[in-house]
Amino acid sequence: MAEHADVVIVGGGPVGAATALALAKGTGEGRRLAVRVLEERRQRADAADPRALALSYGSRLMLERLGVWARLCAATPITEIHVSQKGSLGRTRMRAVEEGLPALGYVVDYADLDEAMHEALRAEGVCVAWGCRVSGFRATHAEVSLDTASATGSDGLTARLVAIADGGRGCVPPDATPPKIRDYGQAAVVANVRTQRPHAQVAYERFTASGPAALLPWKDRLSLVWTAPPARAQALMAMEAPVFLEALQAHFGDRLGRFLEVGPRSSFPLSLKTVRPVAGVRTVALGNAAQTLHPVAGQGFNLGLRDAWDLADEILGTPPDALGSAPMLARYAARRRLDTAGSIFFTDALVRFFSNDPGTLGHGRGLLLGALDGLPPIKHFVARRMMFGTRGF
Numbered sequence: 407m408a409e410h411a412d413v414v415i416v417g418g419g420p421v422g423a424a425t426a427l428a429l430a431k432g433t434g435e436g437r438r439l440a441v442r443v444l445e446e447r448r449q450r451a452d453a454a455d456p457r458a459l460a461l462s463y464g465s466r467l468m469l470e471r472l473g474v475w476a477r478l479c480a481a482t483p484i485t486e487i488h489v490s491q492k493g494s495l496g497r498t499r500m501r502a503v504e505e506g507l508p509a510l511g512y513v514v515d516y517a518d519l520d521e522a523m524h525e526a527l528r529a530e531g532v533c534v535a536w537g538c539r540v541s542g543f544r545a546t547h548a549e550v551s552l553d554t555a556s557a558t559g560s561d562g563l564t565a566r567l568v569a570i571a572d573g574g575r576g577c578v579p580p581d582a583t584p585p586k587i588r589d590y591g592q593a594a595v596v597a598n599v600r601t602q603r604p605h606a607q608v609a610y611e612r613f614t615a616s617g618p619a620a621l622l623p624w625k626d627r628l629s630l631v632w633t634a635p636p637a638r639a640q641a642l643m644a645m646e647a648p649v650f651l652e653a654l655q656a657h658f659g660d661r662l663g664r665f666l667e668v669g670p671r672s673s674f675p676l677s678l679k680t681v682r683p684v685a686g687v688r689t690v691a692l693g694n695a696a697q698t699l700h701p702v703a704g705q706g707f708n709l710g711l712r713d714a715w716d717l718a719d720e721i722l723g724t725p726p727d728a729l730g731s732a733p734m735l736a737r738y739a740a741r742r743r744l745d746t747a748g749s750i751f752f753t754d755a756l757v758r759f760f761s762n763d764p765g766t767l768g769h770g771r772g773l774l775l776g777a778l779d780g781l782p783p784i785k786h787f788v789a790r791r792m793m794f795g796t797r798g799f
């Protein structure tokens with residue numbers, strides 16, 4: 407016989423796990439919710455994935471409340487963000503002290519975050535079905551039936567609400583239009599690098615005509631996200647390490663002295679992908695399943711975590727018989743609209759505004775960065791939104 411749950415979460419990546427944790431933390435003796443997380447992977451995230459995530463200060467506060475932060479042993483603080491443009495002198499610096507905070511954000515390994523999330527889920531007694539892939543579902547006004555394939559076989563599963571957090575791998579709410587995709591014509595090459603000078607907890611975002619490059623302070627190294635047209639990214643992936651380091655030096659300059667060492671490299675294609683509407687009959691998409699952003703300014707997971715937080719809050723505030731109902735899902739969608747639209751606009755505008763040939767426009771952009779540095783209220787406005795989302799608190 408099919409098992410029944412109140413909420414099924416498709417995907418146990420950081421957003422799915424955060425949703426399950428927020429539900430577990432929010433249910434007390436008075437309210438019990440049967441929550442299942444279905445994860446296609448058989449084990450923790452691939453430790454060979456060199457991706458590091460910049461978590462905003464706002465995300466840290468949420469992860470503390472979810473019991474995840476204390477389990478993250480290696481989070482490197484970002485106390486300053488240095489923004490510049492290749493080929494012009496203007497630059498802007500945002501500093502944690504100016505915001506009255508210990509850090510603007512923190513850098514963690516994707517794999518470490520995944521491990522900490524799943525440790526916290528185990529501590530809360532949340533059931534995660536590993537090696538269980540959702541291949542489809544049918545939603546009616548009464549419930550959702552899921553088709554699953556797992557190593558142990560499956561008797562099927564039904565739920566009152568399905569939260570899709572599959573990272574945009576193919577599950578969409580019924581009635582959603584096909585995902586809207588804007589290909590940026592860029593790919594990201596990601597690797598850890600060692601430099602002659604220590605990072606001193608400074609993160610660098612450097613805009614170039616071929617795409618932005620970021621260096622994030624990470625333990626005693628820096629995590630590099632170098633975006634470039636796909637053919638160039640392929641060439642960067644294929645280079646011998648010394649040639650790659652030379653190319654990086656020429657691209658980034660000598661602010662951190664010489665680039666001395668590079669670890670294994672990975673490449674990610676980049677596009678802006680949105681699924682609308684985010685909610686359909688008894689289903690809702692969140693995190694990368696709802697919107698996949700360009701990694702510039704490190705907003706994707708931070709936005710997804712706010713999706714998870716607000717969805718859990720909406721579920722916990724809804725009476726059991728209205729769980730997954732159209733009004734509940736409409737409230738959630740309305741609640742997320744401004745933050746999502748603001749974050750998409752911000753990252754998309756940064757990529758489009760800065761990723762073209764310098765010329766006169768480049769000079770103007772350089773001036774703009776320099777002017778921003780001398781305008782603390784505007785810098786403060788931008789920093790608050792990067793840390794806490796479009797609502798800025």
Ligand SMILES: Cc1cc2nc3c(=O)[nH]c(=O)nc-3n(C[C@H](O)[C@H](O)[C@H](O)COP(=O)(O)OP(=O)(O)OC[C@H]3O[C@@H](n4cnc5c(N)ncnc54)[C@H](O)[C@@H]3O)c2cc1C
Nearest residue numbers: 417419420421446460540572573693694701704706707708
């Ligand atoms: C190069 C790069 C750098 C980035 N840097 C940052 C950054 O600095 N800061 C930031 O905030 N964000 C950053 N991001 C974005 C961030 O990685 C994503 O926003 C985040 O991983 C989204 O989490 P998620 O849980 O929605 O999806 P994912 O992390 O993709 O997890 C989805 C999970 O669902 C599982 N799954 C998929 N399909 C199924 C299925 N059918 N059945 C069951 N399980 C399934 C997958 O196995 C996976 O575990 C970056 C992204 C890239 C590519």
